[in-house]
Structure formats: structure tokens, C-alpha cells
Amino acid sequence: MNANNKPLTSHSITPVIAASYIGPSLMPNGNALWEEHELPLNADGLVQDIMGQPMRRAGRFIKMVACGGLACLQQVSLDYLKGKKTGIFLATGLGNVDEILPFITEVFKHGGGFPSPNQFANSVSNAAAFVLARICDVTGTVLTISQEELSFESALWLAQTYLESDQIELALVGGCDIFTPTVEEYRARVNLNCGNSRRMPMGEGSSWLLLGRDDERNIGEILAVDFSEKKGLPDENDLADLMQHGNKIRAKNRIVLPGFRTKQTDDGFWRQNGWEIDDYLPCCGIHSTAAAFGLAFALRGKPSSLLLHYNFHASGKQAFVLASTKSL
Amino acid sequence: MIGENIYVRGWGAVTTLGWSAAEAARHLIAGMAPPATAGGSSHLTNRALNVFEVPYQGNPLDKAMTMLDSALAEAFRRADLSAEEIAESSVLVGTTGGLFIRNEFEFTEAVRNNPDTQSPAISCRNRGPGEVADLIVSKYGIHGLALTFSMACVSSSHALVVAADLIKRKKIRRAIVVGFEPLLNMTLHGFASLLLFDYERCRPFCATRAGMQIGEGAAVVILEAQKDFPAKYKFTGGYQYNDIKSMTSAGIDGVTVSKVVQQSLGIAQVSADDVVAVKAHGTGTRDNDLSEGRGLVKFFGEKLPPVVSLKGAVGHTLGAAGAVETALWISCSEEGTIPRSFGFSEIDPEIGFAPSQENMEARHGAYLFTYFGFGGTCTSYLIIKE
Numbered sequence: 001m002n003a004n005n006k007p008l009t010s011h012s013i014t015p016v017i018a019a020s021y022i023g024p025s026l027m028p029n030g031n032a033l034w035e036e037h038e039l040p041l042n043a044d045g046l047v048q049d050i051m052g053q054p055m056r057r058a059g060r061f062i063k064m065v066a067c068g069g070l071a072c073l074q075q076v077s078l079d080y081l082k083g084k085k086t087g088i089f090l091a092t093g094l095g096n097v098d099e100i101l102p103f104i105t106e107v108f109k110h111g112g113g114f115p116s117p118n119q120f121a122n123s124v125s126n127a128a129a130f131v132l133a134r135i136c137d138v139t140g141t142v143l144t145i146s147q148e149e150l151s152f153e154s155a156l157w158l159a160q161t162y163l164e165s166d167q168i169e170l171a172l173v174g175g176c177d178i179f180t181p182t183v184e185e186y187r188a189r190v191n192l193n194c195g196n197s198r199r200m201p202m203g204e205g206s207s208w209l210l211l212g213r214d215d216e217r218n219i220g221e222i223l224a225v226d227f228s229e230k231k232g233l234p235d236e237n238d239l240a241d242l243m244q245h246g247n248k249i250r251a252k253n254r255i256v257l258p259g260f261r262t263k264q265t266d267d268g269f270w271r272q273n274g275w276e277i278d279d280y281l282p283c284c285g286i287h288s289t290a291a292a293f294g295l296a297f298a299l300r301g302k303p304s305s306l307l308l309h310y311n312f313h314a315s316g317k318q319a320f321v322l323a324s325t326k327s328l
Numbered sequence: 329m330i331g332e333n334i335y336v337r338g339w340g341a342v343t344t345l346g347w348s349a350a351e352a353a354r355h356l357i358a359g360m361a362p363p364a365t366a367g368g369s370s371h372l373t374n375r376a377l378n379v380f381e382v383p384y385q386g387n388p389l390d391k392a393m394t395m396l397d398s399a400l401a402e403a404f405r406r407a408d409l410s411a412e413e414i415a416e417s418s419v420l421v422g423t424t425g426g427l428f429i430r431n432e433f434e435f436t437e438a439v440r441n442n443p444d445t446q447s448p449a450i451s452c453r454n455r456g457p458g459e460v461a462d463l464i465v466s467k468y469g470i471h472g473l474a475l476t477f478s479m480a481c482v483s484s485s486h487a488l489v490v491a492a493d494l495i496k497r498k499k500i501r502r503a504i505v506v507g508f509e510p511l512l513n514m515t516l517h518g519f520a521s522l523l524l525f526d527y528e529r530c531r532p533f534c535a536t537r538a539g540m541q542i543g544e545g546a547a548v549v550i551l552e553a554q555k556d557f558p559a560k561y562k563f564t565g566g567y568q569y570n571d572i573k574s575m576t577s578a579g580i581d582g583v584t585v586s587k588v589v590q591q592s593l594g595i596a597q598v599s600a601d602d603v604v605a606v607k608a609h610g611t612g613t614r615d616n617d618l619s620e621g622r623g624l625v626k627f628f629g630e631k632l633p634p635v636v637s638l639k640g641a642v643g644h645t646l647g648a649a650g651a652v653e654t655a656l657w658i659s660c661s662e663e664g665t666i667p668r669s670f671g672f673s674e675i676d677p678e679i680g681f682a683p684s685q686e687n688m689e690a691r692h693g694a695y696l697f698t699y700f701g702f703g704g705t706c707t708s709y710l711i712i713k714e
Contacts, residue, residue, distance in 0.1 A: 088570075092456070092478075093455075093456045093458065094455075094456040095456055095457065095478060097452055100428075100452065100514065101450075101452050103514065103517075103518070104431070104432075104450055104452070104513070104514050105449060105450055107373065107513050107514060107517045108373065108435060108436075108447070108450050108513070110447055115517050115518065115521045116521065117518075117521040117522045117523075120514075120517075120518035120519075120521050120522060121522065121575065121576070121702075123514075123518070124424065124480050124518075124702050124703065125424050125457065125478035125479060125480060125483075126478065126479040126480055126701075126702070126703040126705060127575065127702070127703055129479075129703065130570070130572070130575055130703035130704055133570055133572050133704070134572040137572065138570070138572070139569065139570055139571065139572055140569070140570065141568065141570070142570035142704075142705070143477065143479065143486070143490075144477065144478050144479050145475060145476065145477060145478075146456050146457040146458040146476045146477075146478045147458040147461065147462075147474055147475060147476055148455055148456060148458040148459065148462060150474075151456075151458065154473075154474075154475050157473075158475065158490070161494065161497065161499055164497075165493075165497055180452075185451055185452060185453055188453040189452065189453060189454065189455055189456065190455070191455050227473070229471050288456065313462075315462070315465075315466060
């Protein structure tokens, strides 16, 4: 509830300057076939492509965060943040399990293992945001936010409030979660059981939006981020509430992006209301911050559209992100 | 910044000094804060790493859950919140380990119960740091925002600053800010591997200091814009900063610390002369205490107010430190006393001052809180006792 006892909704329209995504195939802003059983792919080639040099002491999570954030900035220019008050909002459901697991395995090794100090340093929750902030030379607000499958929506909501209050001029908001074996344990970490999600392969991603006012570069807008206590699929009333923020948008297409908790997409309901469904999950697989991938994917590839991402928390709590893209 | 004043409406804490903030405060004031000892919990693997452990008969997972429940119950009771008020609140959690304790407990139990079989690899099935907020939301039927900051030592201090900001801008009505950090082998061995662990005792700002010692804790601080509840602790001057020069130090020249404090006082519109005392981060590591000590001297000069670190008494509670130390400080203040620092014996000439060695009267005025964490994170705020 906010101070006026209304559900949590961000109403401020936030321009999107750039969007970028990296999925499990590790192809920035491109699609390629990938298989769950082949994950995780080696990220060194990606690092070389994006960073121009190796990151020898970093694990996959830090590499993915750094590459994802930088790939987004490369859509404008690496100097774009210079002189501007910028905030970094890293959303991650699970954090750096990739480095935590081998570290704790050494800790518990029979007879005493050799826990690596470098691995521990990298496993600390905000190490990845620090590395990205350092690369981007951002010294102000740098936050690592985690709220399971609603981590990205929560970070986006918070970034909007910072922009709205003029504490920052730009916000680099991203979601990153990586595949760490085994599949069965990864599914447990994402709380996938009892049929509480769609049946899809597990995946990973590092997907980012650069938000802020720049009329020349604006590719779209985040119109609303909305959390609702109501359980179940969205209905006519939910849609009517959300469309208060989207009715003025002239869009050729209305596209629904269903998150991984949506067991059924209720095609009839959406079609009846003039929406088409675009399922982005086959491009990135299930991961806690897949919403970031879905939104970045659509913001880049669906011009002149009104976009609605919706997902649920395992408890049933709904989260909506309404966005629009410019005409080409 | 626009908006209303933000007040602390309630608080609670579970630490090595007791199962409530009030009990811990009485121990602190009476000087009853024994040094860290070898951990007794069944999941701890290295008894050489002394810890500030919460006393409990039972398994470590149950203990962690009970710590969280107790801190929440104490805070709700003190705030006199109805079930409806709790439900309309928002929850902001600061934690690094989340419920990782479950992995460690299950693994050590499996090994203990199967002594004749080869140990399996440890499983990691916890759902990330956000799981703690999820538990609280589910237990109390909370409808508001749930947000978790997983930012090492500043996790809950950052959560406090963000919460105050969101209340001020009417984005949320009330914030239940939680710090939660059970003892983990992961962090104990982690800091030991970084050679940041003091095997003797925690000695903040002391010339003989050799590192930190870890404590466990759960704490809750409830923030709200002043309305119709009796309030005398104003939360103001919240400032968070990210220093990108070093992942592990806020710069031993003290410049960053001095700037952070300056910003915080500027936001609060409080002059340096009006600061009654400083609740320092004071971890006992060489670098933290050097950068913080020098920074405080740089900023306050000869008018440095009394400086207290609570870590010699309760240990470094990592992501919970912000909420834990705020709750303990306010409880001490309610008893009319600001406690002394523990674990100090010799001035470090590079720092140039001794942390407060005597209890002092908790008079009205501004108290400065500072936190400097891994990854260049810095938080500072003031609590003004009215």
C-alpha cells in the first residue's frame, strides 16, 4: 500500500533510451538455438566481444552482469553516462550461486578444503554491481535488489521513483540470473514445483534498460509498473485499470508478454480485447529475472506497440509492466 | 527533499546479548558484553573462528526462524501496530545470506546422521535473498511493497535509507525494515580466507586490532511519517554512496568517509557541532577503522564527538548491522545511556583517537550512524532524539 492506501503502482512515464538482452545462447540482442542440457555456455567469447578484454578473476555471474550492462550502453555510447547522475539497479533473484557453490563445497570438504578468497569476494551479493559501476564510472546510487521472480519489476519500480524525484538523471536497470547446475537444484531455487509455472526449459539472461529523458534517442516508454494482491489471471477490470496509463498511446499493436509463472495464457481473453500474445520465454528459458529479457526483447523488436508484461509471484501476487515503443 | 518527517515507531532485535533489544541494551549499559567464543551451533565446522552467537537450545534453522519472529514481535509490540496496520505496511529486508542457513543445516545434519557413508555434495536450494521478505509477507498478510537489498554489510542500512525516502515521497505508508543474518560457515570461512578475521577478539579502532568477528542477528526498525503515535526518534539525513575505487576499502585517506558524513549532515541540515555522538561502523579490520577513523577526524577535526562501535559487543552482523545497531542504540537511549565501545585498549596513532570508553548520558540531539561495506558501499544517517 502507498501512503494513500492504494495498491503499489508507479504512474510516472519513464522514457527508455536503450534496451539490450543476452540470453542463454550468449548472443547479445540476437537469437540462437540453445539447449538446456548444454548450459551453461562458456562466457569468455562474450566477454571478449563486449569488453574487448578478458575478465580472468570474475565468475560467470559477474561476467554476465558486466556484459549485459555494457551491451545496453553500447546501444548509445560508452560515454553516454559521463557527467550525468546515474543510478545502477541490478535485480537478481538468486545472485551469484555460481561462485557460492564451489566456495561452500570447499568449506565443507572432508578433512578441510581450500576456500578461495577470490571466489568468496566475487560471491558477495553486490560484487557484480560494483564491477559494473566501476566499468561505467558510476559513483552514486548502486543497488542490488532481490525479490525472487519479481526482482526485476521491483527494481524497475524503484528506479522509476528515483528518476521521478530527480535524485538521478539516468537509470541503468537490469536483471541477471545465471544457470548453475544441476537443473533439478536450479528449478528448486526458482521455486518451480507443484505445477506453479509453465513447462519450459531453464535458462539464464542479463537484460538491461537505460532509462531517462532523451527525446532524440527515446525508443519507448515504461508507462506503469503495478503490483496487485489479486490472485489469478488478469480480468477486464485489471485491464481497464492498466489501460488508464496506455489509452492515450497510439500503437499499431497490443502485445502481451506472459511471464514464466503464467500457467495458461488465456489466449481467448486477450484476443477478444485486441491483444496478441508474444511468448519470449523460448528465447531465454525460465530464470528469476526473465521479465527483463522479455521487456528488452520487445522494446527492441516490436515498434509502434503497446506492451504488457505480466507475471505472478509463486504466492499468486501479480506484477504488471506496461510499456510502449515508438514507430519506426 | 520534500515531504514529512520520518520517525522510528518501533524496533526490536535479537543478538548475542539477548532475545530483545531492551535486554541487549541493559547488558551493554551494565558492561556485560563478553568476547566472542567458539560457536556451539551444530552446523559450525571450525571452532577456532570465535563468534558472537545467539544462545539457543535447538537446531540452527529453527533458531534463525525464531530470531526473525522474535525481532518482529518485539518491534510490533513496541510500535503498537494492529494487524491491519501491519498488513498495509511495506517490508524492506537487508540480508546477504538470506536463508542459506537451510543449506548448511541440512548438509551438516545429513553428514552427522550418515557417518558411514561418503558425504554428498552440498545442495543449494534456497530461493535467494528475497525469500526472507516473502516469509514475512506471507506470515503477516502484508499487501505493501516487498523489497530486499542484498548488499553485503550495508544491506539493512541502505534499506533504512531507501525506506525513509519512499515514505517521505508518499510511495509507501510505513516501512518494516528488517536485518537478518544467521551465522554461516560460508561467511566465517570467507572472511577468514580474506585474512580479515581476528582470532583473538574484536577490537574496533584499537592499535592491536587484527580483523572482524562475526555476530548473528535479526532486527526490525519500523519507520513512519509522524501521524498519531508518540515518537521521539527522527530518522533523517539518509545518504547512500557507491565508491568505485576499491571493492574492499572506503579509502584509507578518509576522504570518502568524510564526504559521506558531510552529505548526510547537509541533507539533515544539522551542523557538525550538533552531533552528540557517532555510532561508527568500526569493524576492527585495519582498513575499515583506518578509513573511518581518519574520515571522522577529517570531518569533525578537534570537535570530534564520542565515537562508539558496537561490534566489540555484538560482532559484525553483516547485512543486518544497520537494523541491529539502530535498534540497540535506540533501546540504550531509552534507558538514558549511550554505551561505551568494547574491545579497545590502545590508541592507533594513525587514527589518533580512542572510541568512547565510558557510558554517557543519551541526551537529546543528533546521533550519526555510519556503515561502510564490501563493494564500495557507504551509508550514513542521523537519528535525532527529540
